[in-house]
Amino acid sequence: MSSQSAPWRTVWISGASSGLGEHVARLLAQQGCHVAISARSEDKLNAIAAGNNNISVWPLDVTDAAACKETAHAIEAAHGTIDLALFSAGAWFQSSVEELRVENYQKTFDVNVMGVVHCVDGVLPQMLARGGGHIAWVSSVAGYGGLPLSGSYSASKSALICLAETMKPELDAKGVTLSVVNPGFVKTDMTASNKFPMPFLMEVEDAAHKMVEGLKRKKFEVAFPWQLVTILKVLNLLPYWLYFAITKRMV
């Protein structure tokens, strides 16, 4: 498969009004896919789709389970079977123990975890029925293990990695491909206001390119940049006394 052509005819992307979702949508539309883009900001979606016949706009709040199902079905009615569903919608709040805001935890889990589950529910029955299709969602290297000051986010992203590990064997047996994308730090709206150092920060175009290439190869885990991925994977192999000796420096 040439890196300039994509194996999917119809793609659905949530969280596509900005950042990673937007850039993957643009890339796949260039590569000939029809890309159905969803997020809450209809104006941003319309601006991305303007003049591009390969992109259609499907406004959606992923916390609304019924709307996710209806949107998936409406996209399939308009553009045919969804071959790749990429769920990139996400919310991030810094969360220290001193400022534990219940509403931020609620929102993070509603969007990051239940938002993915709602969207999976929209596409999975059709994929299981035909024994094919590719589902991917965006977790984070922050989900490899608990990192200070990111309680709600890290925990929600761990849940997404665990969910993917849980579903993969069953989906393999049914012919449905599953991928989990674990980016490090990427320059998007989400990270724009971060005050802390972001090692190996990537440009969003490079990250989107890596996502598309990893998904084309049907990798289970698509993770980048390799330097941060390696550091955090090794960190999570350490005994807790050493793990906390290192992570307490992040407080």
Ligand SMILES: NC(=O)c1ccc[n+]([C@@H]2O[C@H](COP(=O)([O-])OP(=O)(O)OC[C@H]3O[C@@H](n4cnc5c(N)ncnc54)[C@H](OP(=O)(O)O)[C@@H]3O)[C@@H](O)[C@H]2O)c1
């Ligand atoms: N940037 C990073 O360093 C980084 C690193 C690791 C993982 N990630 C993950 O990558 C994904 C994309 O983030 P990004 O960096 O591209 O940030 P972003 O530019 O802020 O994009 C987030 C997207 O999620 C959408 N969204 C938020 N709440 C939603 C809701 N309730 N329903 C539907 N869409 C919703 C936003 O659109 P609307 O506001 O228009 O709804 C936007 O399109 C997220 O899952 C994030 O956690 C990012």
